[in-house]
Amino acid sequence: MSLLEFSGVARRFPLRRSLADRLARRPAAALHAVRGVDLAVEKGEILGIVGESGCGKSTLARIGVGLQPANAGEVRFEGAPLAGPDPRGRIQMVFQDPYSSLDPRMTIGAQLLEVVGHYRPGLSAAERKAAVASVLQAVSLPAEIAARFPHALSGGQRQRVSIARALCPEPEVLVADEPVSALDASVQAQIINLLRRLNRERGLTIVFISHDMNVVRYLCDRVAVMYLGEIVELNDSARLFAAPAHPYTRALIAAVPDLRAPAAGGAPIRGEVPDPFAVIPGCRFAPRCPLADTACAAVQALHPVPPAGLVRCCKA
Amino acid sequence: MSLLSIRDLRTEFTTPAGIVRAVDGVGFDVAPGEIFGIVGESGCGKSATCRSILRLFGGAPARVAGGQILLDGVGDLAAMPERAMARVRGRDVAFIFQDPLTALNPTMRIGRQIAEVIVRHRKIGRAEARAAALDLLRDVQVTSPERRLDAYPHELSGGLRQRVVIAMALALSPRLIIADEPTTALDVTVQDQILRLLRARRDSAGTAIILITHDLGVVSQVCDRVAVMYAGRIVETGPVREVLDRPAHPYTRALIAALPGQAARDADLTPIEGSPPGLIAPPPGCRFAPRCRLARPDCALGAPPALRARTPGHLDACILSEVPDVLA
Numbered sequence: 141m142s143l144l145e146f147s148g149v150a151r152r153f154p155l156r157r158s159l160a161d162r163l164a165r166r167p168a169a170a171l172h173a174v175r176g177v178d179l180a181v182e183k184g185e186i187l188g189i190v191g192e193s194g195c196g197k198s199t200l201a202r203i204g205v206g207l208q209p210a211n212a213g214e215v216r217f218e219g220a221p222l223a224g225p226d227p228r229g230r231i232q233m234v235f236q237d238p239y240s241s242l243d244p245r246m247t248i249g250a251q252l253l254e255v256v257g258h259y260r261p262g263l264s265a266a267e268r269k270a271a272v273a274s275v276l277q278a279v280s281l282p283a284e285i286a287a288r289f290p291h292a293l294s295g296g297q298r299q300r301v302s303i304a305r306a307l308c309p310e311p312e313v314l315v316a317d318e319p320v321s322a323l324d325a326s327v328q329a330q331i332i333n334l335l336r337r338l339n340r341e342r343g344l345t346i347v348f349i350s351h352d353m354n355v356v357r358y359l360c361d362r363v364a365v366m367y368l369g370e371i372v373e374l375n376d377s378a379r380l381f382a383a384p385a386h387p388y389t390r391a392l393i394a395a396v397p398d399l400r401a402p403a404a405g406g407a408p409i410r411g412e413v414p415d416p417f418a419v420i421p422g423c424r425f426a427p428r429c430p431l432a433d434t435a436c437a438a439v440q441a442l443h444p445v446p447p448a449g450l451v452r453c454c455k456a
Numbered sequence: 457m458s459l460l461s462i463r464d465l466r467t468e469f470t471t472p473a474g475i476v477r478a479v480d481g482v483g484f485d486v487a488p489g490e491i492f493g494i495v496g497e498s499g500c501g502k503s504a505t506c507r508s509i510l511r512l513f514g515g516a517p518a519r520v521a522g523g524q525i526l527l528d529g530v531g532d533l534a535a536m537p538e539r540a541m542a543r544v545r546g547r548d549v550a551f552i553f554q555d556p557l558t559a560l561n562p563t564m565r566i567g568r569q570i571a572e573v574i575v576r577h578r579k580i581g582r583a584e585a586r587a588a589a590l591d592l593l594r595d596v597q598v599t600s601p602e603r604r605l606d607a608y609p610h611e612l613s614g615g616l617r618q619r620v621v622i623a624m625a626l627a628l629s630p631r632l633i634i635a636d637e638p639t640t641a642l643d644v645t646v647q648d649q650i651l652r653l654l655r656a657r658r659d660s661a662g663t664a665i666i667l668i669t670h671d672l673g674v675v676s677q678v679c680d681r682v683a684v685m686y687a688g689r690i691v692e693t694g695p696v697r698e699v700l701d702r703p704a705h706p707y708t709r710a711l712i713a714a715l716p717g718q719a720a721r722d723a724d725l726t727p728i729e730g731s732p733p734g735l736i737a738p739p740p741g742c743r744f745a746p747r748c749r750l751a752r753p754d755c756a757l758g759a760p761p762a763l764r765a766r767t768p769g770h771l772d773a774c775i776l777s778e779v780p781d782v783l784a
Binding site for chain 2: 192193294296324325326327328329330332333336351353354355357358359378391392394395396397398399400401402403408409412413415
């Protein structure tokens with residue numbers, strides 16, 4: 141049994157209808173952010189979800205921690221369906237921007253105590269304090285930082301505090317939505333090392349959402365590639381980067397600027413991610429795909445790539 | 457002959473806490489048709505350096521406090537009165553901002569915005585300016601350009617908006633384009649397209665480009681030469697393959713070593729501990745010394761070390777005669 145499972149999860153955001161639409165009794169248009177995602181997160185792994193803006197990776201993350209309901213499908217934790225945030229806090233989230241995700245008017249210690257008190261009400265005051273000290277230590281922050289306010293911390297320290305806060309309920313899964321995208325490279329490395337250590341030493345399962353292929357290649361055990369609300373490829377990280385099966389995965393990897401060599405001559409991928417309201421029959425990547433032909437007008441199913449991968453492309 | 461020569465540039469921001477010396481003695485040359493990269497982390501002064509060239513501080517309490525900005529055939533931009541500067545902007549030197557949405561007027565159609573740039577500097581009729589705008593949209597490979605002329609910025613995607621901003625920068629055929637993180641807000645597949653577009657323009661028209669970025673990969677892909685900035689100063693500069701493949705300064709080496717693209721999966725990354733110094737009262741000597749694993753006591757003494765060449769054209773500002781290779 142997988143630790144966290146998405147089955148057929150879909151989420152659409154209806155657009156407000158104009159008066160003219162109402163009078164004509166036209167149904168509301170909807171943005172399909174996530175379209176029927178099946179994904180199993182295994183205990184102890186770091187699973188990466190990559191894709192460009194608008195691919196639905198953040199919406200999927202928010203559904204996973206129960207911050208947003210799914211319109212269809214189900215999220216299961218250890219086999220049991222989850223409705224809304226887990227009351228025991230076993231699935232926690234870290235957000236991209238460490239500047240807006242902490243309360244500017246509370247000390248770091250007070251913010252962490254509040255979370256510990258909420259999830260572990262049985263603890264005495266001394267035990268709560270000890271719990272706060274232990275999560276600060278887990279993210280390699282000095283204990284003195286508890287007395288400080290968020291504005292007095294650097295970006296890297298704030299992101300460590302966000303991770304410390306997520307650790308307070310002693311979660312089993314950490315969903316991290318672009319946790320290093322707002323940080324400079326030298327600080328980014330500290331946070332990546334920290335996430336790796338939490339995974340290895342505490343067995344914390346991590347779902348790591350990112351648009352940065354280099355970070356995902358380095359950090360993740362398995363990777364799911366999303367495009368317009370669907371998973372188009374899922375594989376072991378080493379295999380996915382060595383032999384990407386989906387043309388979109390190949391294009392994403394090819395577009396990453398290489399530090400070690402000047403630009404290659406190959407043709408760039410054309411166009412941009414289309415408007416998510418656009419109705420595209422069949423393969424949703426076909427309008428930008430160099431391999432597209434008439435076969436791509438049919439709806440594409442995920443099919444296996446031996447030994448354990450999946451790809452949504454009839455050419456692969 | 458250089459197109460642009462910057463000598464000992466000093467730019468200050470007045471803040472309630474004191475005067476921040478964001479740019480503190482920066483100098484470099486850009487040749488005609490060259491793509492020169494300026495790379496560094498947030499707060500290193502790369503943006504402030506480039507905004508100083510055209511004095512585009514956007515109302516921030518900043519001023520160029522010293523140095524020269526010599527533009528070939530025009531003179532010292534640092535000493536130029538505002539009225540003359542207004543004629544240089546767009547005509548000789550154009551600027552591309554990071555966020556195309558704030559660089560465009562949301563209430564004005566694309567065609568008129570591009571035409572306005574031309575009309576402001578040249579005696580030209582409306583119809584003619586519109587035709588020129590159409591040509592510019594074609595140059596930057598905007599699809600169905602006739603239709604886009606009458607579109608508003610919000611109707612375009614992020615990549616198309618940045619193409620429109622580039623079209624405006626190209627409108628008066630400037631000799632130099634300054635691009636401040638032009639692809640940071642874009643997806644990686646679109647970034648690839650925009651970088652190719654900038655390089656193609658240099659190849660076809662010989663336009664020099666100063667590209668400011670935090671991404672060493674982007675530098676590697678498009679730049680001829682690069683300067684690495686730290687705490688308001690250039691710490692290393694040279695041909696791009698020299699600097700990236702054989703970095704000399706400990707900061708450049710540490711920056712490259714911190715990137716996950718270089719690391720084996722079973723090894724930890726090597727972050728740079730600590731944070732950059734404040735620029736109100738920076739530490740004496742080398743500003744990287746407090747974070748440098750190779751620092752010796754004399755690194756933190758006296759004036760910041762000057763750039764010097766270890767091999768011709770490749771300069772760095774480390775006082776160590778032999779910098780041990782921390783990457784090896």
